[in-house]
Amino acid sequence: MENKKIVLSMEQQFGEVIDIILQHKSRASRAVNEELLLTAWHVGGYVSAKLKSEEWGSKVVSQLSEYIRSQRPDIKGYSRSSIYNMVLFYDEYSSEAFSATVEKYLNAEFIQPRIGQIGTDRPVQEMAVIVQSTPAQIVQPRTGQMPKILELTTLTNHIEILCRCKSNEERMFYILYANKEHLAKRELQRCISNQTYTALLGSKDNMSKGLLEAYPNAPVMFKDTLFVDFLNLPKKHSESKLRNGLLGHMKQFILELGKDFIFMDQEYRLNIGASTFKADLLFFHRGLQALVAVELKKTKFHPRDLGQLEFYLEALDRDVKRSNENPSIGIILCPEANRVVVEYAMSRSMSPTMIAEYKRILIPQERMQQQLNEFCNLFLNKD
Template structure:
């Protein structure tokens, strides 16, 4: 009888309890981060005013460090270097350039994105800081913290500040770190490899029309250059060495192409007729809900390469793709690619495909603004990262 009663309860009913636990845990993590950011922001604002108007210097800051350690020995993170970082963060993110960007993009970023955390709905950060009187800056001259800073950690904010030069870059990396849930070392790699330029730059002529039509967000989800410096490849190397190096360093490779990629397999077999063919690397893209085939070429791009890639996509869509999944995407990853040749090769392609290079490619900053606007505003229509 007791066993029969237990079977009457559904997993969905029990799942409600687990959902409550997860949602409140997410809220707690966000609240802790907001409090930590506000603490450092207020300290930075207070010290900034003292340094600028009352002549506080290195010796005074050292005395402050000793004072904190003596009276609150359990407190950590308030050494001289960290205190100066708080001042630098406060000064930079109250600058006219950054303030103007926040005025332009702030609501578009914080409102759609801050209500998402690991896929669980939480209370938005925006408004909380201003609405809670006990969180208000204690000194009248301290400017309130922009809500957007609470989207990532203070450690990430300092990393961004130290490795970028413009307000546009800083706002981009704050949003990028939030959307991709980057930790410090992951973010540092993105900063060193200039993800800002790689992800946003150019007119994306290396994307087929079918790819952009099927997946409008693909220009900001798929990078046109992958950074594989971690493979230590010699100038002359084989596709086999390239493939094995990627598989052996899969975490770094996925970080270089985008965190929504899930690795499926190496030399993935597809059988057509009586012949078996092998796809170099096969991934699944979580956000786009589709298979992504990578074909590797340790040489310059050739137009004939597209025929092979499109053949693989057809095989995947016919025989591998699940009914609920979207059409497969192909990425031709090569050593070098002449942009004109790529554009011609893709101009009549009916497959969602692109050509990318596995080397660093610097892109002029003056071509970034239009795509920047689109990237920052992605959460407005999509509801943030899924």
């Protein structure tokens, strides 16, 4: 018995050593990232000044790239396009407009370490949840200095954000979101293509009162639109084809749902009385510590679908949920949902449920830009 206690004690101490290693490794990674960003900032600023004064032209930038390559072949990452990306990085993020946007939304009310509950419909408060414990220094840089908010993600991600996002609000959102979800470039690309910005900061009409009360931060954790373009589904398809496709591309599907989802089973059997029922897909959400049942529909949402889902949630809570876990959550995933019908169906539901639509193909860039512009107008004209 004594030896067992000694072993446990040693394991605990070894675990503390691992924690120290990981803490310093994380700090080292942040320091390296900061220096890479500062390098891009100062190189971009230097070249930008030369171009704006017309002392240099595009030909000189090409010559600079060739000079670096010939004189210092050990220095990588300074092709002509890379240097212009650094100029873009400096020009866009050193603008007064970007600094004003950061200061506007990340003031003292929204950068406290403690996360408050979302009590209003204002998108900026939902963005505050994503910020989490962002340090106060990110708000206002000194003149000529790189804004601290840029340190929250990598240069590669910044270039992706700058090239694909037009408004400063959208850019700021993806910087914060990439930091929160630890997004690599490919994951960030998909989030931008799938309009995570508008999906996460959109309407809550697709969520029941029960979900919003039990999980106040649900609006920034669950999307109301998921894109399954990777399935190449025909317009007419069966629920089994949809389910099998998602099972075969589970990694991509979980990236769509969110990183905290863990897949548990398909057609999960629920034995109730003498009958057996099957939930299409069952997940566990690590962040919320709750089971999540996903019901797949090949046709548009019908209110009767909600009754079936609530029945499954009751069975999960009674017979499957563990005592340390939170109430189970239900998602109906359908190709179409009339917003008025959804709002009526959700208004009295006290079960933690929501309706999400899946899209077979990505929304065209032109339409995405139009929707983004409309949202930004609402975002900027909030009360």
